[in-house]
Amino acid sequence: xxxxxxxxxxxxxxxxxxxxxxxxxxxxxxxxxxxxxxxxxxxxxxxxxxxxxxxxxxxxxxxxxxxxxxxxxxxxxxxxxxxxxxxxxxxxxxxxxxxxxx
Numbered sequence: 001x002x003x004x005x006x007x008x009x010x011x012x013x014x015x016x017x018x019x020x021x022x023x024x025x026x027x028x029x030x031x032x033x034x035x036x037x038x039x040x041x042x043x044x045x046x047x048x049x050x051x052x053x054x055x056x057x058x059x060x061x062x063x064x065x066x067x068x069x070x071x072x073x074x075x076x077x078x079x080x081x082x083x084x085x086x087x088x089x090x091x092x093x094x095x096x097x098x099x100x101x102x
Contacts, residue, residue, distance in 0.1 A: 044088070048073075049081055053090060063096065 018024050036047035045053075055070050056062055062070070067078055085091045 048077075049085055049090075052078070052081055052085065056091065 018027070033047055036050070040047060040050055043050075051071060052067065055067060059066065059070070064075060064078065064082075067082075068075055071078065082091065082093065086093055
């Protein structure tokens with residue numbers, strides 16, 4: 001694996017440091033997301049899509065509500081990501097058996 005310089009440590013980078021835990025946590029989260037996205041780039045996936053695929057793999061199959069709960073993301077974001085995964089033929093969505101009879 002190649003070393004990726006994320007610029008969080010070392011040097012006198014005081015301008016990026018914050019006393020607010022929330023600011024720091026959000027910054028670190030963005031950096032980690034960028035790191036994973038860079039590592040996943042050859043596959044064409046983003047970390048959010050990879051996370052959805054991993055969750056579906058663990059569950060075997062899942063409906064929207066299960067994925068929303070497991071991933072702690074809103075339905076709009078989830079649906080957008082699922083549409084991309086379906087477009088790329090990485091998942092297949094099927095109607096719920098109960099909704100087909102209505």
